[in-house]
Ligand SMILES: Nc1nc2c(ncn2[C@@H]2O[C@H](COP(=O)(O)OP(=O)(O)O)[C@@H](O)[C@H]2O)c(=O)[nH]1
């Protein structure tokens with residue numbers, strides 16, 4: 001028997017704006033749950049959840065940490081996520097396996113961008129708020145609560161209200177039981193008397209609580225309007241059902257670093273948050289990629305979903321959730337993505353880096369295993385090798401911010417490539433492309449901090465030193481005018497000579513590559529040399545004459561030439577074609593082409609003016625604007641040269657404080673404006689000269 005059966009499991013995910021106290025709250029829970037003997041501080045780099053060297057160095061969470069406690073005979077799996085925007089992939093992964101999201105908001109500044117994004121990201125889950133830092137002298141719960149209601153509506157339901165905020169006498173009032181508490185240094189609570197001066201304030205919150213509960217049914221709504229009081233039972237049942245359905249978001253409060261309010265939250269989590277049994281519908285995906293829902297069975301064959309992997313010096317750890325049945329140690333599972341078998345020789349639960357081996361994990365539990373060889377994020381593994389049930393993958397944003405990696409030491413390329421591919425396995429919001437054309441190792445991410453973390457990890461985990469530089473733009477060249485030119489290659493001094501002579505008409509083409517034809521009359525160029533001419537042109541097109549970029553959209557018609565019985569060869573005709581090509585480009589008004597991409601940027605409605613102004617500066621052409629599914633957000637479509645997009649991710653974030661997001665996909669090549677082309681040509685030539 002698994003130590004915890006499914007009804008005794010809670011999977012909660014802490015999300016919210018960076019710095020509002022998620023990791024500190026996790027630490028407080030772990031301390032109160034006796035998973036740690038010392039209360040760590042993120043500022044001191046000694047918390048359980050910020051264990052990664054990158055987190056200690058930066059003082060922010062950059063990955064999701066898993067830790068569990070036992071509370072009230074319930075196992076609470078805590079997923080502490082990063083708040084910083086670059087690491088949204090980690091948040092999405094954690095939310096995929098949690099039944100409830102706890103949005104942490106500091107009481108000092110109310111709703112921030114990260115709070116809004118947290119709400120949006122957790123739209124499919126029941127959500128609770130924890131208003132943190134009520135010990136702070138600038139704490140203002142009332143304003144914070146108001147901003148939550150203003151942003152997210154009356155479903156935001158007050159539960160624990162602090163009073164004497166920011167003072168020694170910091171206490172909380174429980175609106176459901178009408179009891180006030182104070183917490184000591186160890187987080188133990190004792191009852192206190194609600195001061196007279198707070199009574200009206202609490203009555204006010206009672207009304208708001210009733211208002212939220214009334215929203216859950218017509219019956220209660222009627223009572224609320226008639227100003228009839230709701231009974232305790234009505235309140236409890238409305239609260240529970242509303243919370244599970246996501247129509248009520250209860251608001252708790254406390255102070256993570258003072259351990260106050262945290263014990264209350266833990267009780268509520270253990271008693272009222274949903275267990276995996278309350279959420280047995282699972283999204284699955286069929287072979288055609290269609291998503292549908294099935295109902296999990298806690299007694300069926302064991303299957304798991306992998307939501308995270310981590311490679312450290314001891315090897316690869318695989319984090320998973322049991323999605324069906326009970327998973328027993330030593331089970332051989334089949335990875336349904338690739339058909340490979342994997343043995344689960346070790347099963348463990350964890351508290352940060354500390355693992356505890358277990359013999360089995362019940363349906364809904366989250367655990368970790370090691371030494372899986374062919375298993376990655378988003379994979380489903382089943383004990384039934386014929387199973388067709390694959391869980392829907394985590395939807396992650398695509399990376400568009402690109403930088404090029406330059407090895408500090410020559411010869412490190414292979415080490416870097418293999419390090420990157422290991423790191424990419426852990427983070428599906430990174431992409432790597434070794435661009436043969438620009439000869440750059442291009443790394444794509446969601447922002448510069450994520451890429452910076454990748455660089456440090458490459459250094460620390462794989463011992464390679466790298467630098468970053470802007471990614472080069474793959475320009476192209478073409479001609480604009482139809483021209484007839486000649487190319488003659490002749491070397492006839494002594495011995496076997498060389499002779500090839502072609503006359504070619506070049507003109508702008510519609511197709512990407514070369515369109516070759518011939519209209520040679522009377523065998524002026526023998527047929528067997530046509531392929532050499534075509535090949536010669538094709539090879540020449542790899543390097544244009546303006547700045548050495550590949551040439552595209554070229555039509556060439558070989559219409560005349562001459563040959564020599566003995567000295568003509570394929571090579572001579574290839575060289576002649578090359579001479580003709582160069583002349584053709586010179587006379588044919590060669591121009592530089594630049595890649596244009598289609599940009600779709602999703603921004604808050606009121607940012608439209610700024611966004612469009614910025615796109616104009618980037619030589620963008622606005623194609624239109626449209627509504628989005630997301631309330632208050634507009635999508636702006638534009639066509640923008642790739643050359644102008646290098647810093648867009650960062651600029652967009654700065655302009656929208658992180659609210660904006662975008663996609664950018666290559667569309668076509670367009671002629672660069674003359675002044676842009678001149679600059680590019682001059683710069684390319686300069687860098688070529690520098691070697
Ligand atoms: N005064 C006060 N500061 C807190 C509290 N919780 C967290 N902090 C501080 O807020 C900062 C960010 O905390 P952290 O837990 O790393 O936030 P996260 O980014 O949401 O994980 C740190 O300096 C913490 O010491 C609290 O309850 N009261």
Ligand SMILES: [Mg+2]
Nearest residue numbers: 022023060061
């Ligand atoms: Mg954190």
